[in-house]
Amino acid sequence: MADRISEKLADRPWSCKFEREKDSLRIEEKATGKGVTISLPGIIAKWENQKEKAINEVVYYIEEALTAMTESQELSGKEKSLYPVIRSTSFPTETNDGHALLYDEHTAETRIFYALDLGNSYRLIDHKMMERENWNHTRIRETALFNLRSLKTEIKKDQVAGNTFYFLRANDGYDASRILDESVMQSFKNRISGTMAIALPHQDVVIFADIQNDTGYDVLAQLAMSFFASGRVPITALSFLYEEDKLEPIFILGKNRPVNSGKDDKK
Template sequence: METSRQSLMNKVVESVKKQLPSGLSCVGEGERILIGRTDAGERKDRALLEIPLAPLFSRAEKSPQDAALFTTAFVERVLVIVRGQLREHRLEGAEEQIYPVLRHLSFIKRAPERWAYQPHTAETAILYAIDDREGYQLIEKNMLEETGWTIEKLHQQALDNLQRLPVPKKKQQVGPHLITFIAPTDGYAASRVLHPTLLQEMEQNRTGDALGVAIPHPDVLIIGDLHGKTGADLLTRLAYDFSSKSSLPISPLPFFWEKGELIPFLAVSHEKKHMEAEDG
């Protein structure tokens, strides 16, 4: 397996190098790649970006036949991040381009002093991005300091912009459970969970025992009107499956929406045959 991972890393590094702007380098280290200035060599403290390879490894190992497709998609996402990071962005003048993004807490823990963020759940945190549709840049604390913005002002500006985005819904009935998929292609599907009224409205309209929510990766938000244990089992499977197939997973765990809060849970099914019959 190590040889396979090394091979994947080499392919990513080689492909990224070919497409990087001049003056930038890409090296592999352990289970991540480092993007940096050419004159910075391999020094971690001078790296422009550190991107973990674990999500790519996981996807490729589960579906080896699709490893080439996964690698191509991973490289494309890396290049989008690089393009956004290279732009000289300021908060002033870019107010309409600021959006909230969700990340797993492990992302924050790698450099907690770097990012402008707020806690979200026990699994996730809210970061913020400036998006000019050609690339995006995550907002760092020093950008707030330069502009004199508070994190509260940044958060409100991001929510105001989020509310202007459409919320397309695709509903699917699975037994007694009604599953709603929100998957626009703007990169902020999961961020819709922060919409001030979305979950409140769905909670008011539910007919089941609980409202379940999954934010497996940035490009999908899953909301379930769930009935009993089989509903919790179903959402658990969906959250895990969608998260495991993404190059940028957020949370493999689903949540219950309770009194305005997202509470993570893990359902372990001992009735697989019953669930498959019901879901079919």
């Protein structure tokens, strides 16, 4: 898989290095050393179902990400292009050249980063970028959350064994971020009659579940794992309970019973 991706990027001024121990491919601009690291197992799993489409998709992502990374970007005048993005707590908190990324703690499994939307891609905001233009953390956070509320919300619904599952997929790059919109969370809270559970498997989907019985937990766990394995930017295979306006990560073990992850949750 590393070879096939590298071949498609052969005509670009980038170097590709397969990192065997990490099962990843590092793509860098030769002149600056800036680049992205792609995890290969998820791409291989996606390739088994989608074949060449999966490879073309990741190549497109690499091209857009590297182009955005190597161009100079400014925040001023682009206030309407700021959005929050959800990432796993294992996601790097600084750029490859050592600049700290701007983020907020969220749950034991997730963090909130902030991005400047560039159309077909986006660039995560770092402290250097923020300070260069005399912005501050609060301003970026409030602007990003305000912009999030303007995005359209598209929902598909499915029912399994008396449990209802809602899939939010607008395909705009900020689907997972919708859980930061209080109006979206409240709308699901009002329509759910059983236990409200949520899965954030990757950045391009949120699964809201109205759990009515034990089977519902099992189905949610299977959905979360399936989406996590196929996502371009995976977040977490764990699910969350939504209680008292807080997300609590849970493992779903044994006879479909949810178990607290054991980590201290953060609002």
